[in-house]
Amino acid sequence: MTPDELRTAQDLAMANPERLHLLARMLTHPAGRSSAADLVPSPGSRVADVRDDLAALVSVGLVAVVGQPAAPDAPDTSLYRVSSRGIARFGSAALAAPRRPGDATLDEHDHEALLARLTDTLSADFAATAGAGTVERLVRECYTSLGGQIGSRGQLPALTAWLATDRLAAMAEVTYGSPRDVLFVCVDNTGRSQIAAAVTRRLAGDRVRVRTAGIRPAAREDAMTETVLARRGLDGLVEFPRLLTDDVVRASGIIVTMGCGDACPVFPGRRYLDWPLADPAGRPLEEVERMVDDITDRVRALLAEIDTADGSVGVPPDAAPDAGPAVLPLWARPGWLARLTRRPWAGPRTTCDASGQRKAR
Structure with a gap:
């Protein structure tokens, strides 16, 4: 598959708006990796649907499997994280998608609106360890730091979400x-x-x-x-x-x-x-x-x-460590195009001391 064909396959995979919501949940997950059960959007949703979506995203390189590939007949205990390609290509669009019923779809080029939504999301997720003011300060700090590092402004909100989430998780662990x-x-x-x-x-x-x-x-x-x-x-x-x-x-x-x-x-x-x-x-x-x-x-x-x-x-x-992802690439399996578009949708849901060791001094 050529790079252009891969990009086309990624666009096709992400045509389902549920997968934007899925990326957004993964991007701001405090643990940095998530199981399919962790990512179910609401009590009425099916884990099997999330697992199918994750398999499609793994197959086109937007999501990666953490850990060793599971045996075919073993229970699904796979963990997932958004790949750097997934963040770069679709992260900002994922942040712009509604996360809850009643949320508006934001303009992914409106960074102020995206950062405000991100601050609200992380303030709720880390309420036990960080106040809203701390979260807002850290989000702004990450945004400014990344802005001086990279040239692609379009990726800034998504990278800010990834970095701010991980730093907040680190702050919650500082005593351990x-x-x-x-x-x-x-x-x-x-x-x-x-x-x-x-x-x-x-x-x-x-x-x-x-x-x-x-x-x-x-x-x-x-x-x-x-x-x-x-x-x-x-x-x-x-x-x-x-x-x-x-x-x-x-x-x-x-x-x-x-x-x-x-x-x-x-x-x-x-x-x-x-x-x-x-x-x-x-x-x-x-x-x-x-x-x-x-x-x-x-x-x-x-x-x-x-x-x-x-x-x-x-x-x-x-x-x-080079056993490869737990799911074969979609294009390597028969009927991959049909599987990519298998789930129907009609828009976003509204219900949801060894040598070399240094001692601390």
Whole structure:
């Protein structure tokens, strides 16, 4: 499938307005990943319908499956997150879609209206840990920060929703510093840290909360890194580059730095590791492939340490992070066009201490 054909398939998949609502719910989910049951819009809705919509969005690369693919005869326990492509292409339209009965459809180019709706949504979602004023301040801060980083103004509201949601979730966790909250940090947050995060998300599933950041985040993802990860079915698990902030460091129990250890703030009670890895930017594909293999081995070892520490059952040693998504691409299955448009609709619903470790000082 060519890039143009993929875009056409994505447009077709998103012609169903229910899927805009689905993306919006995923984009502002505090956990950063969601099950089909988490995303049911109302008590009268069917989980099976949500699962069908998610399968369609996974198939065209707008949503990614977190964790190992489930066995065909196993109960569906899959977790999902919006891919960076999904945020870029349809995130702002998803925020503009009505979330509740009586809501208006906003103009996706009206950023003030979108930010106001986002602030209301997050204020309700995080009412137990953040006041409305804190939420509004953080939303504005994320919007301004991203505005100085990227050139595409159209993506700003959706990226703001993603970043503000994650930072609010991190603020709610600042007293914990769980070893199952892992932060990967590099310079531009497009190569090493993204590879490590994608591999960890695939291998660990919901056993580990993964975040990434950069001390000087780039304006866009690294094309070669995405190419290599795409060959392993992991490209949907990377995210847009983000700036390292104190709140995500405080929320993390393990901080892994890659070429920027001295720039990372140190908080007591956290475990700091430094992985001396070269930056994949500008390197040939074969070298990046070897880097991914190296990082995968390091991630496996780290997950084994985490699981051993609390006696949990970890990922099997031979489980491959490149097993690909749990759902085959729609275009690889017979009748994919019919499946893409299977659900009828008539508009939006109105009812709804190892070597390299640094000590905290």
